[in-house]
Amino acid sequence: MRPVAFEPVTPALIRELKEIVGDDAVVVREDIPEEYSHDEMAPVRGWPEVAVFPGNTDEVSRIMALAHGAGVPVTTRGAGTGLMGGATAVEGGILLVTTRMDRVLEVDEANMVARVQPGVVLLTFAEEMEERGFLYAPDPGEKSATIGGNVMTNAGGMRAIKYGVTRDHVRGMEVVLSDGHVLRLGGKVAKNASGYNLMHLMIGSEGTLGVVTEITVRLLPLPEVLTTLLVPFQSPTDAVGMVPILGKAGIIPQALEFFRDDVLDSSTDYLGRPFPHHGAPAYLMMRLEASSRQEMERFIDRAGRLCLEGGADDVLIADTAERQATLWDARGAFLEALGWTDIDECDVVVPRDAMAEMMLYSDEVSREVGLTFSSFGHAGDGNMHINILRGDLPEEEWIARRDRAMELLYARCASLGGMVSGEHGIGYSKRGYLREHTDPMELELMRRVKESFDPRGILNPGKIIPGMEAEGN
Amino acid sequence: MRPVAFEPVTPALIRELKEIVGDDAVVVREDIPEEYSHDEMAPVRGWPEVAVFPGNTDEVSRIMALAHGAGVPVTTRGAGTGLMGGATAVEGGILLVTTRMDRVLEVDEANMVARVQPGVVLLTFAEEMEERGFLYAPDPGEKSATIGGNVMTNAGGMRAIKYGVTRDHVRGMEVVLSDGHVLRLGGKVAKNASGYNLMHLMIGSEGTLGVVTEITVRLLPLPEVLTTLLVPFQSPTDAVGMVPILGKAGIIPQALEFFRDDVLDSSTDYLGRPFPHHGAPAYLMMRLEASSRQEMERFIDRAGRLCLEGGADDVLIADTAERQATLWDARGAFLEALGWTDIDECDVVVPRDAMAEMMLYSDEVSREVGLTFSSFGHAGDGNMHINILRGDLPEEEWIARRDRAMELLYARCASLGGMVSGEHGIGYSKRGYLREHTDPMELELMRRVKESFDPRGILNPGKIIPGMEAEGN
Numbered sequence: 001m002r003p004v005a006f007e008p009v010t011p012a013l014i015r016e017l018k019e020i021v022g023d024d025a026v027v028v029r030e031d032i033p034e035e036y037s038h039d040e041m042a043p044v045r046g047w048p049e050v051a052v053f054p055g056n057t058d059e060v061s062r063i064m065a066l067a068h069g070a071g072v073p074v075t076t077r078g079a080g081t082g083l084m085g086g087a088t089a090v091e092g093g094i095l096l097v098t099t100r101m102d103r104v105l106e107v108d109e110a111n112m113v114a115r116v117q118p119g120v121v122l123l124t125f126a127e128e129m130e131e132r133g134f135l136y137a138p139d140p141g142e143k144s145a146t147i148g149g150n151v152m153t154n155a156g157g158m159r160a161i162k163y164g165v166t167r168d169h170v171r172g173m174e175v176v177l178s179d180g181h182v183l184r185l186g187g188k189v190a191k192n193a194s195g196y197n198l199m200h201l202m203i204g205s206e207g208t209l210g211v212v213t214e215i216t217v218r219l220l221p222l223p224e225v226l227t228t229l230l231v232p233f234q235s236p237t238d239a240v241g242m243v244p245i246l247g248k249a250g251i252i253p254q255a256l257e258f259f260r261d262d263v264l265d266s267s268t269d270y271l272g273r274p275f276p277h278h279g280a281p282a283y284l285m286m287r288l289e290a291s292s293r294q295e296m297e298r299f300i301d302r303a304g305r306l307c308l309e310g311g312a313d314d315v316l317i318a319d320t321a322e323r324q325a326t327l328w329d330a331r332g333a334f335l336e337a338l339g340w341t342d343i344d345e346c347d348v349v350v351p352r353d354a355m356a357e358m359m360l361y362s363d364e365v366s367r368e369v370g371l372t373f374s375s376f377g378h379a380g381d382g383n384m385h386i387n388i389l390r391g392d393l394p395e396e397e398w399i400a401r402r403d404r405a406m407e408l409l410y411a412r413c414a415s416l417g418g419m420v421s422g423e424h425g426i427g428y429s430k431r432g433y434l435r436e437h438t439d440p441m442e443l444e445l446m447r448r449v450k451e452s453f454d455p456r457g458i459l460n461p462g463k464i465i466p467g468m469e470a471e472g473n
Numbered sequence: 474m475r476p477v478a479f480e481p482v483t484p485a486l487i488r489e490l491k492e493i494v495g496d497d498a499v500v501v502r503e504d505i506p507e508e509y510s511h512d513e514m515a516p517v518r519g520w521p522e523v524a525v526f527p528g529n530t531d532e533v534s535r536i537m538a539l540a541h542g543a544g545v546p547v548t549t550r551g552a553g554t555g556l557m558g559g560a561t562a563v564e565g566g567i568l569l570v571t572t573r574m575d576r577v578l579e580v581d582e583a584n585m586v587a588r589v590q591p592g593v594v595l596l597t598f599a600e601e602m603e604e605r606g607f608l609y610a611p612d613p614g615e616k617s618a619t620i621g622g623n624v625m626t627n628a629g630g631m632r633a634i635k636y637g638v639t640r641d642h643v644r645g646m647e648v649v650l651s652d653g654h655v656l657r658l659g660g661k662v663a664k665n666a667s668g669y670n671l672m673h674l675m676i677g678s679e680g681t682l683g684v685v686t687e688i689t690v691r692l693l694p695l696p697e698v699l700t701t702l703l704v705p706f707q708s709p710t711d712a713v714g715m716v717p718i719l720g721k722a723g724i725i726p727q728a729l730e731f732f733r734d735d736v737l738d739s740s741t742d743y744l745g746r747p748f749p750h751h752g753a754p755a756y757l758m759m760r761l762e763a764s765s766r767q768e769m770e771r772f773i774d775r776a777g778r779l780c781l782e783g784g785a786d787d788v789l790i791a792d793t794a795e796r797q798a799t800l801w802d803a804r805g806a807f808l809e810a811l812g813w814t815d816i817d818e819c820d821v822v823v824p825r826d827a828m829a830e831m832m833l834y835s836d837e838v839s840r841e842v843g844l845t846f847s848s849f850g851h852a853g854d855g856n857m858h859i860n861i862l863r864g865d866l867p868e869e870e871w872i873a874r875r876d877r878a879m880e881l882l883y884a885r886c887a888s889l890g891g892m893v894s895g896e897h898g899i900g901y902s903k904r905g906y907l908r909e910h911t912d913p914m915e916l917e918l919m920r921r922v923k924e925s926f927d928p929r930g931i932l933n934p935g936k937i938i939p940g941m942e943a944e945g946n
Contacts, residue, residue: 110717110826111855133721156664165664167673168641181914186892188824190854191629191638193677193894195907195937196919200640200673204666221723244583248606250694250764291723295768351661353583381663382584419659421666434668441654446669448925452918464668 006091006461007071009049017052017094020062025053025100035080036095040142041343042085042429048075048095055100057174057182057213064211065180067094073461074178076207078119078146083345084427086153086206090462096211098148105214107132111188112219113171118148118212134219137163139255140423141332148212154204156423158255158287158331161380163220165423167203172216175202175209178454188216201449206425207460209453223254223289225296228324230316231307232280236260237356238311239282243379244353245310246286251303253286256380257331258355263376267330270337275330276316276323284312284379285327334376335387342390344402344429348413349422352382358416362386365408369401383422410437426464434464479564479934480544482522490525490567493535498526498573508553509568513615514816515558515902521548521568528573530647530655530686537684538653540567546934547651549680551592551619556818557900559626559679563935569684571621578687580605584661585692586644591621591685607692610636612728613896614805621685627677629896631728631804634853635762636693638896640676645689648675648682651927661689674922679898680933682926696727696762698769701797703789704780705753709733710829711784712755716852717826718783719759724776726759729853730804731828736849740803743810748803749789749796757785757852758800807849808860815863817875817902821886822895825855831889835859838881842874856895883910899937907937 018026028050037047049072054060067074073093080087089095101117104125108114112134116125123143129136140150140157149155151173156165163169172186185199186192202209233239239258246253260282268275277283288303290296304315318324350358359375362384366373372391377384388405390398410420414437420426426434435443446465450457491499501523510520522545527533540547546566553560562568574590577598581587585607589598596616602609613623613630622628624646629638636642645659658672659665675682706712712731719726733755741748750756761776763769777788791797823831832848835857839846845864850857861878863871883893887910893899899907908916919938923930 108824108826109721111824112717112720113824154664154666154670156666160664164641167670168637177914183912183915183918185915187890189822189890189892189895190825191627191633191822191856191895192892193627193629193820193896193898194892195677195899195911195916196674196682196922197627197640197677198915198918198922200676201669201922203673204668204670209669221720221725224723244585247585247694248582250697252694290764291768292771295764298765347666349662349664351581351584351586352663353581383664417660417662419662419665419667422662422664423666425666426668438668439656441650442656442658442671443668445656445671445925449669449671449674449922452921452925 006073006093009072009093013066013070013072014050016066017050017063020066021052021054021059025055027051036077037088039080039082039085039087041083041345042088042427044085044088044090044428046088046090047092048089049092051095051097053097053100057176060096060176060211060213061180061182063094063096064176064178067458068179068456071456071458073458075460076211078149079121079144081142081145082149082153082427083424084429086425086427086463087149088428090428098146101213104128108188113188113216114219115214115216116147117214118146120147122147122150129219130222133222135222136169136217137220138166138169141335147215151203151212151215152205152207153425156378156381156383158257158378160378161256162252162254167200169217170199170203170215171218173199173202173212174214176211176213178210178456178459186216204425206427206463208450208463209459225290225293226254226287226324227296227300228285228287228318228327229300229303230277230318230327231284232277232313233282233284233311234280234313235311236282236359239284240356240379242284242307242310245306246303249302249306251288251299253380254289255287256378257285257376258379259283259334259376263334263374264330266374267333267337271330271333273326275326280313285331338374338387338389344388345424346386346388346406346409347383347421347424348386348409348418349381349383350413350416350418352379354416354418355379355382355384358384358412361412362409365405369405371401371405406433428463431464479546479566482545482566486539486543486545487523489539490523490536493539494525494527494532498528500524509550510561512553512555512558512560514556514818515561515900517558517561517563517901519561519563520565521562522565524568524570526570526573530649533569533649533684533686534653534655536567536569537649537651540931541652541929544929544931546931548933549684551622552594552617554615554618555622555626555900556897557902559898559900559936561901563901571619574686577601581661586661586689587692588687588689589620590687591619593620595620595623602692603695606695608695609642609690610693611639611642614808620688624676624685624688625678625680626898627896629851629854629856631730631851633851634729635725635727640673642690643672643676643688644691646672646675646685647687649684649686651683651929651932659689677898679900679936681923681936682932698763698766699727699760699797700769700773701758701760701791701800702773702776703750703791703800704757705750705786706755706757706784707753707786708784709755709832712757713829713852715757715780715783718779719776722775722779724772726853727762728760729851730758730849731852732756732807732849736807736847737803739847740806740810744803744806746799748799753786758804811847811860811862817861817879818897819859819861819879819882820856820894820897821859821882821891822854822856823886823889823891825852827889827891828852828855828857831857831885834885835882838878842878844874844878879906901936904937
């Protein structure tokens with residue numbers, strides 16, 4: 001494959017961009033705020049030569065046609081809440097920011113779908129749908145992310161155990177291809193067997209195959225009764241082992257989270273709010289949903305009994321909205337409580353019965369490399385977030401130890417039948433690990449797919465797979 | 474793009490095939506039973522030059538490597554229950570039949586997944602899982618299909634409204650590429666954001682991108698209480714209009730079918746069994762699931778009340794297994810009752826609120842072209858099966874009228890925001906309609922994807938998109 005030589009952004013190109021989106025929606029290099037040079041975690045920095053803020057599909061299409069003609073790379077960015085450097089313009093060029101495309105275009109109650117622009121913020125959208133009596137089921141931890149970013153990373157989140165990931169809630173999309181062509185995939189239809197499903201290929205492609213400009217998502221009825229159980233365990237293995245026991249008994253919680261006391265303490269300290277339990281080596285926190293109070297009582301009774309039989313110390317029931325909020329706010333602040341700098345994250349997903357082993361192994365790795373880890377995970381789906389903290393190590397030492405830790409963790413994950421990323425994607429940071437743990441033939445097919453969609457290699461270059469470079473790069 | 478010239482199957486190649494799979498598992502042209510020259514409905518016939526019945530992945534891999542080297546086309550076939558000619562060897566060559574690969578390799582209760590070979594029959598598998606206390610949720614009408622065929626057409630079925638389609642239940646697969654390379658995609662993991670999702674691209678690709686040799690599917694807890702409601706309506710529009718009303722009220726049935734009295738009568742005549750209601754212009758039949766008798770009573774009460782408010786004549790409750798079987802057996806025999814010859818089917822899917830309009834329009838088309846239609850559909854997801862009956866028309870007249878009917882139906886479907894196929898796929902029969910109603914750029918991307926996976930074009934040639942031929946063919 002040929003290497004890509006990108007062209008610089010010229011003053012003429014900037015003038016043309018201004019003609020497309022207006023002067024106010026173009027910011028050039030020296031005026032671009034620092035935050036647009038990175039995402040929320042990945043250490044990689046990339047200054048775009050120009051940032052554009054299109055307001056509609058037609059503008060995105062014209063920007064892409066222009067960039068395609070000029071051979072200038074385009075990196076799409078939503079709220080920039082990613083953790084893997086996926087939205088960072090590592091090759092410079094144009095940063096296409098979708099935050100102005102933030103309208104809910106339609107709520108179609110008869111078909112129980114909504115059409116949204118990519119820049120719609122997850123929290124705003126979910127709340128608006130709830131007010132209308134609908135559940136938008138995907139529930140990634142980072143509520144200030146955009147739906148476009150969620151779709152393009154196939155974001156997971158708390159409710160994946162019951163409702164699946166973002167992919168499972170996308171019905172249709174409009175996407176602008178690398179040459180500006182506007183393609184509509186899927187629609188308001190609930191099923192589709194009409195040729196290769198390019199929409200599912202686009203989902204999770206992190207902006208390397210196209211720029212999503214509209215998304216049709218499905219809406220569900222709101223559950224009527226919600227209750228949260230907090231279940232402390234002495235043994236992490238016992239805690240994680242509850243998941244199949246509950247499932248077999250017909251209890252699929254809406255959310256089922258696992259954490260340990262260190263993460264819990266750091267979060268409750270950070271929030272400065274009381275939490276109803278402390279000091280257990282392992283916790284499960286589960287949100288149950290039911291269609292009535294009576295049904296909920298049966299679920300609580302059954303789940304509680306199974307947990308106690310399975311080694312739980314206790315079962316704490318939070319049945320008011322306020323008490324539930326106390327629990328979930330603490331869970332929501334896990335990552336924030338760690339502080340945003342000098343962390344790297346291993347977002348592996350393993351078969352859920354291997355989660356306890358992966359967790360105990362991560363303790364070993366932490367000791368071996370001499371770094372503190374802060375780990376939590378979605379017990380219901382085997383997805384762990386192992387956060388590796390720098391502490392006060394000097395740069396070189398930090399990188400060496402972190403890289404060694406990552407190597408060990410990903411190797412064990414692979415041997416357990418797991419995957420490099422459960423929900424945070426590959427972006428820039430995890431390309432090497434994807435390459436190391438993926439069949440070279442699969443990578444080759446990904447490269448061919450990339451070239452099929454983006455023959456000039458201008459869309460988000462350097463992400464997921466080394467774009468058009470020869471193998472080994 | 475270059476046209477493909479396939480090589481014939483030589484005596485030497487047959488000898489090599491016999492070395493791979495054994496003499497008994499190779500049948501040559503004159504000895505191949507007639508049923509292997511077609512599927513269950515499509516009028517297209519194609520005699521393979523040789524049929525092979527591999528027993529494991531390694532054999533499939535060696536067959537593909539051989540075919541790839543020789544430039545011989547390979548068409549994969551499961552139980553041959555397709556309706557669109559997808560499993561018919563229209564270019565001759567090798568017919569690779571998966572029916573000997575029919576083992577359930579593993580039922581992993583802790584992870585609630587099962588690993589199966591592609592030739593496992595849906596009914597057998599679903600029953601085996603039920604005995605173990607699990608629900609395999611996909612429920613296509615044709616229970617003698619193989620799981621491999623279900624995955625490769627992304628089969629839908631009755632329970633799609635609640636549980637989604639086959640795609641939503643596949644966690645991993647092993648697939649043999651056109652050159653014999655064995656690729657493993659996904660696994661036992663519940664989520665995955667590790668690069669382009671080639672597994673989702675493979676699902677629904679109808680054997681044109683690879684030969685699936687193993688599938689990991691997820692299992693769910695069995696619902697505890699099931700009840701079926703049969704609801705007659707005077708107005709088809711009222712019947713179909715119930716779907717969002719029920720959904721908004723928190724009632725998502727496990728299955729929600731729509732049919733009219735002509736189809737019902739033909740089915741009950743065919744089965745020769747009594748049915749509790751006749752003569753209404755439209756019926757909804759819904760299976761509700763609940764976690765207890767009390768919850769079910771509330772659901773029945775609520776759903777019944779909403780239906781009566783929405784124009785239903787009556788609400789008939791079938792709460793014993795036997796009574797429910799009477800209803801669902803009649804539904805299951807709709808297609809069979811039409812007889813298997815001289816039918817063509819339009820398997821459109823539209824936004825579900827457009828289903829009534831599509832149905833009334835199909836009545837118009839039936840009158841206009843002078844052919845009898847027999848239609849039913851999955852009201853919950855907007856997928857209709859409009860069966861066009863030949864009656865006693867001479868061949869030429871039948872084809873002319875049928876083609877005219879199809880043209881009109883697909884055109885209206887497109888204008889309603891629908892898609893060419895909801896669940897039966899494109900195969901051979903519907904290629905022209907896919908081409909007509911798909912953005913040429915999307916077709917071009919599909920061609921590039923096809924070429925990325927199968928550069929020699931030997932996998933199931935002539936299906937979905939005209940493989941490697943120049944555009945216009």
